[in-house]
Amino acid sequence: MAEAGTGASKGRIDYIVLGCGSTGYHVVEELSKETEQILIIDHDKKRVEDLRVQKYNAIMRDLKDPLLFDGIPVPDVAFVLSNDKDANLAAVKTLKLVHPAVHVIARAMDPVSTGLLQEAGADLVIYPQEFIAKTAIHHIKMLHSSRLARRLFDLLAGWEGTLGIIAHNNPDPDSISSAIALAAIAAEASGKKLSSRILFGGNIGHQENKAFVNMLDIKMERITPQILHECSYLALVDSSAPGENNDLGKDTKVNIIIDHHKNGEGQELKVDFFDIRPGTGATASIMTQYLQELDIPVNKKVATALFYGIRADTREFRRSVTPQDLNYAAFLLPLTDSDLLDKITSPSISQETLDLIGQAIRNKKIRSGYLFSNVGVVRNRDAIPQAAELLFNLEGVNTALVYGIGDASIIISARNRDIRLHIGNVLKEAFGDIGDAGGHANMGAVTIPLAYFSLVKTKEDLLTLVQEPILRKFLRVVGLEKEENHDIVEL
Ligand SMILES: [Mn+2]
Structure with a gap:
């Protein structure tokens, strides 16, 4: 499409500057430091003559003319910088129609024309007033x-x-x-x-x-x-x-x-x-x-x-x-x-976590492939799932349950590889009525608010008081309670 239409374009050029008032002129001065391949188009006859006197390559045309680009080389970049917003918009539209690949930098005169120029396909729209304000404020900051x-x-x-x-x-x-x-x-x-x-x-x-x-x-x-x-x-x-x-x-x-x-x-x-x-x-x-x-x-x-x-x-x-x-x-x-x-x-394991894991190992009880471990009162509750994860690796263990008391709740963390058991569902069934319980087939967690046991004075009392019924609940759900009833209280 670029070369179609009136087809009168000839050759290529680095830059075209459309509208050469003071803004356009400053751009021309800067560009001319690096190249002579600049074509200036302005609607003002006197202005064009002055530019030619200064040896610039300038021609007179109306930016609103649909044949604006007839017979002139195709630029890499076009600057549309007149102070007439309608002329700028018309020039951008014509340019995008005849040479859609040209990179277009256009000057807006107000916020509305900023939007219109962008819609017309200008690649960069500069609104000088806003630019000045931002630059000044940035400088002050x-x-x-x-x-x-x-x-x-x-x-x-x-x-x-x-x-x-x-x-x-x-x-x-x-x-x-x-x-x-x-x-x-x-x-x-x-x-x-x-x-x-x-x-x-x-x-x-x-x-x-x-x-x-x-x-x-x-x-x-x-x-x-x-x-x-x-x-x-x-x-x-x-x-x-x-x-x-x-x-x-x-x-x-x-x-x-x-x-x-x-x-x-x-x-x-x-x-x-x-x-x-x-x-x-x-x-x-x-x-x-x-x-x-x-x-x-x-x-x-x-x-x-x-x-x-x-x-x-x-x-x-x-x-x-x-x-x-x-x-x-x-x-x-x-x-x-x-x-x-x-x-x-990626910090290494903390002393506190290590202590808790040690406690979990010492306190473990294993029954028919189920591992239970009471870690008591914990400060860092994140260590409980870490302990469950580790103990779960023990030989002969298919399901690990580690529990302790945090700031405001009893926390149970579970890991499971027994495919007959969906540990998330089991925990939900056992504890869903008194706390937040659930998870996936292979891992699950429970948080039971201490408020649930409001009558108990100290956390240590609490643990002795709650661990038995809590675990009984779990064991009943997994069907372990019946076969080894006498062991459970010792857990
Ligand atoms: Mn801060």
Whole structure:
């Protein structure tokens, strides 16, 4: 189709610029730095003459003319840049009709013409007013954040003594990595006159978080009034105010707050430095920007921690992640220790899980291919299915049932390879009336809320009280109770 129609096209050319006012002229000037193969078309006779005087290849035509492209070479790229929106739209339509393969960049005059030009097939539509506004705002944001980084640096440069950096309660990789990044900035800015202590409340719970702290060898201390007293300055990272998800009193004077959570109470905080950016995916991104902006060398440990912090807070870059988060992650990635990153994400088995598995092995009872094991009170309920999975591998065992008491429920985890038995259905039949039970033919689980046994005082009492009737129920359903009735109470 491109060469059909009036068929008067001759040769090829790199660029055609349609409409050569000030915008078009700027584009021509830029393009002419790399090629002379530019054809300019404008409807203004005087304009065309001026361009020719400047040795540009220009012809006079009306952009609305259906024969606009008759007899002229086919361009690789066409710029449609007049300040007449109807003329631009007409030119794009004609162009797409006679030369559909040409790449078209068009100028819109308002939001409506933006849509119309896109519909007409323009590959890129530029609406200059919007572009100017976005560029200006982006610049201001960059300026603002680079001033913030500089202010933080100058502030820390004047401090001596101890900076207490407080991560939020039950700290996660975002708050921990932000803390060590701030410590690195403080050391650099103060020429090591300011030393940092990283403080936290609660626990470092999740197995991966423990691995994170251990592998990266991060020294952290639980907050005590004594330690707070020893700190000359306090900084909060990844939490927005004293007392908000941290172990500080609400009236504690803090000097620095850096966070990406909204300040819930919107209180007026008298701090020396304050940077809260709710739009950002992670505090670690803000810290990375400081390091980048201040040109502070980022060592492997800090880079690995920050990268992992951004990754964890954005659920592997899938949740509330912004282009900036990705930019900072991309900046950090070559500086990280990839072996260490691998190790943190696939942590080895924890001591607690190992203990629980040991208990499961000691307490196992096997009856006719069924294995039962009571692991008692557990803190990490995830370890129960791990124990069931392991014991299930024992020779002579077709079905394994491991049970224990968690925070608020009795948990049973089952594995099965006996094809006559659908373990999910069996569990449902046995426990469906008092808890959440079910699963597949080869694996199943049960959660029975402790509220169901509200009369029992302690968890230990509970276990002795409930294990017998619970297991009796299971045994009855699988038909084991009849043959070995006397054994059951001992389970
Ligand atoms: Mn965070």
